[in-house]
Amino acid sequence: MRPARRMRSFKKVKTVLPSGKNVIHFRKKKVGKHKCPCGAKLNRPAMRAVKLGKLPKVQRRSNRPLANLCPKCMKEQLRKRVR
Numbered sequence: 059m060r061p062a063r064r065m066r067s068f069k070k071v072k073t074v075l076p077s078g079k080n081v082i083h084f085r086k087k088k089v090g091k092h093k094c095p096c097g098a099k100l101n102r103p104a105m106r107a108v109k110l111g112k113l114p115k116v117q118r119r120s121n122r123p124l125a126n127l128c129p130k131c132m133k134e135q136l137r138k139r140v141r
């Protein structure tokens with residue numbers, strides 16, 4: 059195995075070549091969807107951090123305070139902080 063592919067950030071896919079040879083192909087693992095602590099999915103693109111950095115900041119996360127929470131939790135948090 060190539061040293062650069064020894065980490066677990068690569069997914070191993072066993073494939074059979076047309077010649078009948080069994081080989082291991084390496085794929086980048088899929089990135090999970092962003093979630094609020096309450097479990098709701100956030101409307102953010104799910105891609106590797108390197109790719110995400112190339113997007114404009116507006117497309118990386120929602121453009122409101124507490125963007126790491128879903129709108130419901132944000133409302134609750136804001137109320138808690140005011141009180």
Ligand SMILES: [Zn+2]
Nearest residue numbers: 094096128131
């Ligand atoms: Zn939430």
